[in-house]
Amino acid sequence: MNQMTGAELIVRLLERQGVRTIAGIPGGAILPLYDALSGSTLIRHVLARHEQGAGFMAQGMARVSGVPEVCFASSGPGATNLVTAIADARLDSIPMVAITGQVPLSMIGTDAFQEVDIYGMTVPITKHNFLVRSVDELLEVIPEAFRIAMSGRPGPVLVDVPKDVQNALVSFADFPPPATPQPLPALDMALIEEAARMIDAAERPVLYLGGGVIHSGAAQLAVTLAEQAGLPTTMTLMALGAMPMDHPLSIGMLGMHAARHTNYVLEEADLLVCVGARFDDRAIGKAAQFCPAAKIVHIDVDPSELHKIKQAHVAINGDVGQALEALLPRVRAQLRKRWLSHVESLKGRFPVQWAEQDDPRSHYGLVRAVAAALDDEAVITTDVGQHQMWVAQAYPFRRPRQWLTSGGLGTMGFGMPAAIGAALAAPQRTVVCFSGDGSFKMNIQELATLAEEWLNVKIVLMNNNSLGLVYQQQNLFYGKRVFASKYRGAPDFVKIAEGFGIPAVDLDTAANPRGTLAQALNTPGPCLIHVSIDREEFVYPMVPPGAANTEMIGG
Amino acid sequence: MIEQVAEPLQQTGFAKVILEIDVNNHPGVMSHICNLFARRAFNVEGILCMPVSDGKRSRIWLLVFEDQRLEQMVRQVEKLQDVLSVRRHGAEHEVFERLEDFFH
Numbered sequence: 065m066n067q068m069t070g071a072e073l074i075v076r077l078l079e080r081q082g083v084r085t086i087a088g089i090p091g092g093a094i095l096p097l098y099d100a101l102s103g104s105t106l107i108r109h110v111l112a113r114h115e116q117g118a119g120f121m122a123q124g125m126a127r128v129s130g131v132p133e134v135c136f137a138s139s140g141p142g143a144t145n146l147v148t149a150i151a152d153a154r155l156d157s158i159p160m161v162a163i164t165g166q167v168p169l170s171m172i173g174t175d176a177f178q179e180v181d182i183y184g185m186t187v188p189i190t191k192h193n194f195l196v197r198s199v200d201e202l203l204e205v206i207p208e209a210f211r212i213a214m215s216g217r218p219g220p221v222l223v224d225v226p227k228d229v230q231n232a233l234v235s236f237a238d239f240p241p242p243a244t245p246q247p248l249p250a251l252d253m254a255l256i257e258e259a260a261r262m263i264d265a266a267e268r269p270v271l272y273l274g275g276g277v278i279h280s281g282a283a284q285l286a287v288t289l290a291e292q293a294g295l296p297t298t299m300t301l302m303a304l305g306a307m308p309m310d311h312p313l314s315i316g317m318l319g320m321h322a323a324r325h326t327n328y329v330l331e332e333a334d335l336l337v338c339v340g341a342r343f344d345d346r347a348i349g350k351a352a353q354f355c356p357a358a359k360i361v362h363i364d365v366d367p368s369e370l371h372k373i374k375q376a377h378v379a380i381n382g383d384v385g386q387a388l389e390a391l392l393p394r395v396r397a398q399l400r401k402r403w404l405s406h407v408e409s410l411k412g413r414f415p416v417q418w419a420e421q422d423d424p425r426s427h428y429g430l431v432r433a434v435a436a437a438l439d440d441e442a443v444i445t446t447d448v449g450q451h452q453m454w455v456a457q458a459y460p461f462r463r464p465r466q467w468l469t470s471g472g473l474g475t476m477g478f479g480m481p482a483a484i485g486a487a488l489a490a491p492q493r494t495v496v497c498f499s500g501d502g503s504f505k506m507n508i509q510e511l512a513t514l515a516e517e518w519l520n521v522k523i524v525l526m527n528n529n530s531l532g533l534v535y536q537q538q539n540l541f542y543g544k545r546v547f548a549s550k551y552r553g554a555p556d557f558v559k560i561a562e563g564f565g566i567p568a569v570d571l572d573t574a575a576n577p578r579g580t581l582a583q584a585l586n587t588p589g590p591c592l593i594h595v596s597i598d599r600e601e602f603v604y605p606m607v608p609p610g611a612a613n614t615e616m617i618g619g
Numbered sequence: 620m621i622e623q624v625a626e627p628l629q630q631t632g633f634a635k636v637i638l639e640i641d642v643n644n645h646p647g648v649m650s651h652i653c654n655l656f657a658r659r660a661f662n663v664e665g666i667l668c669m670p671v672s673d674g675k676r677s678r679i680w681l682l683v684f685e686d687q688r689l690e691q692m693v694r695q696v697e698k699l700q701d702v703l704s705v706r707r708h709g710a711e712h713e714v715f716e717r718l719e720d721f722f723h
Contacts, residue, residue, distance in 0.1 A: 183647065187654050192700040195647065212700060368694035 091138025094165025119149020124485020140178030155472025275302030276340020447503030477506030
């Protein structure tokens, strides 16, 4: 018979689940759990400086490892500070288990000190959530939280544990087994056959890969299908790396900031094979005018994504890896010379704008200089804004899980804590966080965590002293009425980094910026690399919000 | 219960549909389900919930208007962890009719 407190039980269950690193911040209502955690010899705790940072560290770990990772926060403001990171995980389907302390059961609902209804608040932003009302429930709830987070389409789960439940004693015979994923839905083979027939019969097919391909570990299968059936392949922001950017069949990222030729190829497609993507508005523009000539095959593990935005002609509910595996022997090998040479000619007529830029102090030049100094083993994170799109466009991603970005929620402040998480999960890799000055300031306090952990994280700060994408939109779509998007003050980021104990270099004043950059990237440990970027450099091409993808400005 | 939502979409002319939803019975299940409908301004005309059998489960009856989004809404409801099954009935189902006596 085992006997222990609820807090000790949670720690044992996390250990048994294979959790080895937890990011969090303690506070009154979660102190019993922290007390129990201090006795763990298996789990390392990383003390964040803001709970949102802890949430994004857990996300960074999960985006690299592919398994649910854990963050802790106390009740009240600790829990509400996690909300953005949880919502972000939900929109990008990231497996995560957030455990929050709560005021004691008898005080719930009395406006007790640091009480909020975090259960109620996270109903719409979690895959599922729990408020644990008795210590025995923990035996079921903790494995269940992991099972839900990792099964099917992954997502965040919140477990709110009142302080007295953490302190209560529980007796039980055996530990529950660690959670494993639920069985995947069975494929409808008739639909697979139908999809294969449509791919064989199509004259101008396009393969459209989404983040589901990364989550399911199906990137190699997707590339094999593209090669076998001669399918030009586009990727969403979340899928970058699924097919190497320089693969001959890759036509790059689609949507609002796609290369012109990518959106033109999609315009002409007669069949769209959508794998693990969800027809997001930034990817497809005006839904009614997206791929107007195409029939649609849609494969997704989440049945509620099928027919949500676009009615599919063949909708297959299932794991994308299993579906691709079933499709491969049924799809005819084709060279598709005519269609592929047409795609090539579109690439030639509408070339990308970033290939020729060499100056490492220009926006695209910097992205490419960073890539040139690293190999494919590096992990790249970004914040949100112009720098994110420049990296998405110009960085030569070549493997799944190389690229971590806040896609669905678009959270400024994601980049650095996610990079810390990535470095915790993969300490042998170099992790580069591209950031902008607007985003960087939103979780800048995590520099303290970074210095403390001394991880191999390089922050490449593209500084135009403005909220660049807002400035861009005001210039393009609001009659140049620039408002609240330019900063009047200009912090010295090099000094700030050094103040936190992080080495910093400034490419603005470097005699040999390329050499300085390469040296900074290849020196172990953290570093901030500062570069000033011209505020008048915009992200092009750009599809105006709400317009069709063919109505691109610039580029 | 969804007063916080601005304007329900125009739903006149659509047929009524009754959803019979079996769920795990614990506090919070109703908010998971009702949140989904409220978020998309999906007008829930009637709602009824009682525990069944040993009290471990509940049955929720929802009276909603058929519209083009209903099928996707049902798929989202089916995705919820505490939802065990969803059955659709036409407006001829008598569950809400019998209740009407209490609303006059």
